[in-house]
Amino acid sequence: MAEGGEEVRLIGSWASPYVVRVQIALRLKGISYEFVEEDLKNKSELLLKSNPVHKKVPVLIHNGKPVCESSVIVQYIDEAFAGTGPALLPADPYERAVARFWAAFIEDTLLKASSQASSGKTEEEKTEGKEKVAAAIVTLEGGLRECSKGKPFFGGESAGYVDVILGGLLGWVRAIDTMQGVKTFDPSTTPLLAAWAERFGQLEQVEAAMPDGKRLIEYAYARAMQAAAAAASTN
Amino acid sequence: MMAEPVKLIGCFGSPFVHRVEVALRLKGVSYKLIEEDLNNKSDLLLKHNPFHQKVPVLLHGDRPAICESLIIIEYVDEAFHGPSLLPSDPYERAMARFWAAFMYKECKDSMWIALWMDGEVQAASTREMKANLTIIERQLPEGKKFFGGDTIGFLDIAVGGIAHWMGVFEEVAGVRLLTDKEHPALCRWARDYTVDETVRQCLPDRDRVVAALTPRKELYVSIANAMAAQKRSELYISQRNKWVTEASKQTLTMMAEPVKLIGCFGSAVVHRAEVALRLKGVPYELITEDLNNKSELLQRHNPVHQKVPVLLHGDRPAICESLVIVEYADEAFDGPLLMPADPLARATARFWASFMDKECREPMWMALWTDGEAQAAAARETKANLTLIESQLPEGKRFFGGDAIGYLDIALGAIAHWMGVFEEIAGVRLLTEEEHPALCRWAREYTADETVRQCLPDWDRVIAALTPRKELYISIAKAMAAQR
Numbered sequence: 001m002a003e004g005g006e007e008v009r010l011i012g013s014w015a016s017p018y019v020v021r022v023q024i025a026l027r028l029k030g031i032s033y034e035f036v037e038e039d040l041k042n043k044s045e046l047l048l049k050s051n052p053v054h055k056k057v058p059v060l061i062h063n064g065k066p067v068c069e070s071s072v073i074v075q076y077i078d079e080a081f082a083g084t085g086p087a088l089l090p091a092d093p094y095e096r097a098v099a100r101f102w103a104a105f106i107e108d109t110l111l112k113a114s115s116q117a118s119s120g121k122t123e124e125e126k127t128e129g130k131e132k133v134a135a136a137i138v139t140l141e142g143g144l145r146e147c148s149k150g151k152p153f154f155g156g157e158s159a160g161y162v163d164v165i166l167g168g169l170l171g172w173v174r175a176i177d178t179m180q181g182v183k184t185f186d187p188s189t190t191p192l193l194a195a196w197a198e199r200f201g202q203l204e205q206v207e208a209a210m211p212d213g214k215r216l217i218e219y220a221y222a223r224a225m226q227a228a229a230a231a232a233s234t235n
Numbered sequence: 236m237m238a239e240p241v242k243l244i245g246c247f248g249s250p251f252v253h254r255v256e257v258a259l260r261l262k263g264v265s266y267k268l269i270e271e272d273l274n275n276k277s278d279l280l281l282k283h284n285p286f287h288q289k290v291p292v293l294l295h296g297d298r299p300a301i302c303e304s305l306i307i308i309e310y311v312d313e314a315f316h317g318p319s320l321l322p323s324d325p326y327e328r329a330m331a332r333f334w335a336a337f338m339y340k341e342c343k344d345s346m347w348i349a350l351w352m353d354g355e356v357q358a359a360s361t362r363e364m365k366a367n368l369t370i371i372e373r374q375l376p377e378g379k380k381f382f383g384g385d386t387i388g389f390l391d392i393a394v395g396g397i398a399h400w401m402g403v404f405e406e407v408a409g410v411r412l413l414t415d416k417e418h419p420a421l422c423r424w425a426r427d428y429t430v431d432e433t434v435r436q437c438l439p440d441r442d443r444v445v446a447a448l449t450p451r452k453e454l455y456v457s458i459a460n461a462m463a464a465q466k467r468s469e470l471y472i473s474q475r476n477k478w479v480t481e482a483s484k485q486t487l488t489m490m491a492e493p494v495k496l497i498g499c500f501g502s503a504v505v506h507r508a509e510v511a512l513r514l515k516g517v518p519y520e521l522i523t524e525d526l527n528n529k530s531e532l533l534q535r536h537n538p539v540h541q542k543v544p545v546l547l548h549g550d551r552p553a554i555c556e557s558l559v560i561v562e563y564a565d566e567a568f569d570g571p572l573l574m575p576a577d578p579l580a581r582a583t584a585r586f587w588a589s590f591m592d593k594e595c596r597e598p599m600w601m602a603l604w605t606d607g608e609a610q611a612a613a614a615r616e617t618k619a620n621l622t623l624i625e626s627q628l629p630e631g632k633r634f635f636g637g638d639a640i641g642y643l644d645i646a647l648g649a650i651a652h653w654m655g656v657f658e659e660i661a662g663v664r665l666l667t668e669e670e671h672p673a674l675c676r677w678a679r680e681y682t683a684d685e686t687v688r689q690c691l692p693d694w695d696r697v698i699a700a701l702t703p704r705k706e707l708y709i710s711i712a713k714a715m716a717a718q719r
Contacts, residue, residue: 006352006460032354053590053623063460065579072585079578080464082471084355093566094551100559105539121718139539146552 008033011047011059013040014211015219018070019058021168025074027205028159029085071103074164088161102143102154103165110136111169140166141190148192152199159200167200174201175216239296241266244280246273248444250396251304252291256437257392258308262317305335308392321389331382334374335393342367344462346401350408351452351459356466364412368397372421380427391428398425403444407452472576492549494519497533499526499543501697503649504557508544509690510645511561515570558588561645573642584635587627588646595620597715599654603661604705604712610663617665624650625674633680644681651678656697660705 010026010033012019026033038047038057050059050066060067060076067076078088089096113136116129147154147162154162173184187194200206243259243266245252259266271280271290283300284292293301293310301307312320321328345367348360371394374382382390401413415422428434496512496519498505512519524533524543536553537545546554546563554563565573574581598620601613624647627635635643654666655678668675681687 006354006356006463062579063464067579067582067586069586069589072582072589075585076578076582079471079581080467082467082474083359093563094548094554096566097554097559097563098552100562101554101556104556104559109539 006031007061007063009036009061010034011036011038011044011050011061012057013038015216016057017168017172019168020171020209020211021070021164022058022060022073022077023209024159024167024206025077025088025164027209028088028164029077029081031077031081031084070168071107071165074161078161086158088155088159088164090155090160098147099154099161102140102147102162105136105140105143106162106165110140137185137190137193141193144192144196148196153196159203159206163196163200167206170197170201170206171210171213171216173197174213175220178213179217179220241296242269242294243267244269244271244283244292244294245290246271248439248447249290250400253399253437253439254304254392254395255291255293255307255311257387257395257434258311258320260433260436261320261387261392262311262315264311264315264317305339305393308389312389318386319388320383320392322383331388331390331393334371334382334390337367338371338394338397342371344466346412347455347459348463348466349412350404350410351456352463356463360463360466361412365417368413368418368421371397372418372424375420375424381424387428387431387434391424395428395434397421398428399438399441400444401425403441403448406445407449408455468577468579471578494549495522495547496520497522497524497536497543497545497547499524501692501700502543503653505544506648506652506690506692507557507645508546508560508564510640510648510687511564511573513686513689514573514640515564515568517564517568517570558592558646561642565642571639573636573640573645575636575641583627584641584643584646587624587635587643590620591624591646591649595624599665600708601712601715602665603657603663604709605716609716614663614665618670621650621666621671621674625671625677628673628677634677640681640684640687644677648681648687650674651681652691652694653697654678656694656701659698660702661708 008026008031010019010022012022012035014037023035036046038044040057043055047057047059048055050061051057051068054068056068058068058070058073060073062076062080067073074088089099110133113129113132117126117133118129120126120129143162144154148156151157153159154166159167176182177184183194185193185197201210241259241264243252243255245256245268247270256266256268269279271277273290276288280290280292281288283294284290284302289302291302291304291307293307295301295310295314301310308320321331342364345360345363349357349364352360374390376382376384379385381387382394397413405411405413413422413425429438494512494517496505496508498508498521500523509519509521522532524530526543529541533543533545534541536547537543537555540555542555544555544557544560546560548554548567554560561573575584595617598613598616602610602617605613627643629635629637632638634640635647650666658664658666666675666678682691
């Protein structure tokens, strides 16, 4: 962090896709920041003080003031650093509304379904979750078509708000694809999203923000084993 | 008057105190200098400048203190004989005062940021600062040594800080702003000013000032940070205003484009959209859906969710999701702003709106429609959430948005009206005067508001419409509880 500069700190944990979102946003805007790695099993005083309501990461601390909730943080970064780097949200109010709609869709529909698919209490629930995820991705393909209008990103010529909100998940998407031998963004059913994932993932700022693929897979396996062990011990 | 003793409360190294000393000396007024330690302010200072507790402060005889350096200088010019500091011509006096104010108001922030920050914001402020120095330089009368002409005058004194302290701060910060190359005339003036006989008598030794101010560097950096944050906020606001102005150039066309809102009776999220449109003064046609029998219109315009509210503005494709609609209404139309202007305040408003929609819904639902231990736990959680929300009400204000209804009030509107409706149907009390007096007061203010009332569905009608759905609500709550 440069002496005499703005103080931007990001409290996060390396594997969290929500944290990756914020890192991508900061890097796209060209804002330098200090990353504070949090041990989520042993939460720091700083985290508890900065996010007393949720006690979760990410938390952005800008000149001492905390901002919480990844999508709120990304919008904040776009507004508070309005003169710096490209704008993440478009200028036109209608296009902003469209961007916010799809960001909300990713949060409320796609991620909720994904959560059900992985943590559903019964096999039935999990299967239903997987179906919902597949349906949501097809819908999102339509969203990409609407937002990009033939250009490379949801944001048009350059990556914007929706790209960042979805893009934070790319690390996990790749990990799951590898582990389960699937293609979440299937080029045959969702060609635009498949191409987008390739393209977005190759952006220099995004590569720098993504967690290491192998490490993520190891972590996912470790968690799955823990969950299985816990389930076995209660049977 | 001249016989009455003059005391000046000052402190070492202050350019504002220096200004006053120069003025007193030029007028030939003898004075006693009382040096304050600003880390340990004396009773004398606190008594005489209770508002700002700053130096300089002038005490002339028994009169109450005079504060603010430029005001003191004008007083000294008028109260004592001796050469005039201000020009005699009224127009010239006005110009001298104008440029003195310019120096202070326009230059202070950009100079500070240029000295103590870095990166893009520093570069921008440096450009601004240098442009200001050029403007000031142009005020030097042709062929004269000083702004005041052949002798030092009011404007020289007002701007004198640049002559000496600029160099001091440049040295502490390690930054060059005032150079011979870019501002030769101003640099020449600075040299003439600092070698002047009278000025030298009260100019603090440069090295001593550097030594005294260097330890305050961190303080200066944090002040600069705060200024930069303020400037960015202003930049964002001016950008926003530009968008709004651009939009309002089209507003006549935009406002002429018909606005339709697809909603349904009794929905709290539809109400959000209606309140926002009404507060912005946007006329709209309300199309009421029967959610048991969704119209082709709704299915066509919200194929993703098939939910209400849906906003149709002219020929544009539909806008869905109540909070997205509220932000759209705020940005696309003129009228009072619903979102605060400052980015941090906006982030806070969005955070709590998200909290309401994501964290509060389920516990509230379970607290209303389940029973036993699950209900008790959900009720506790709901009340804790209400307490958190209540804490966001600004002190002494009627609404979350301050004196007028804003984005967060709209997002939380369900608490003000629908909570009571559900409480009555379920026979459960969650929001009580005893436990949440401020939130209850807010709820009353919200529902009594003129604009809100126009689109607030009638209490009894809503109860009548929703009571038959009680079984449905209970089964939804059971499903929620099972998933937790």
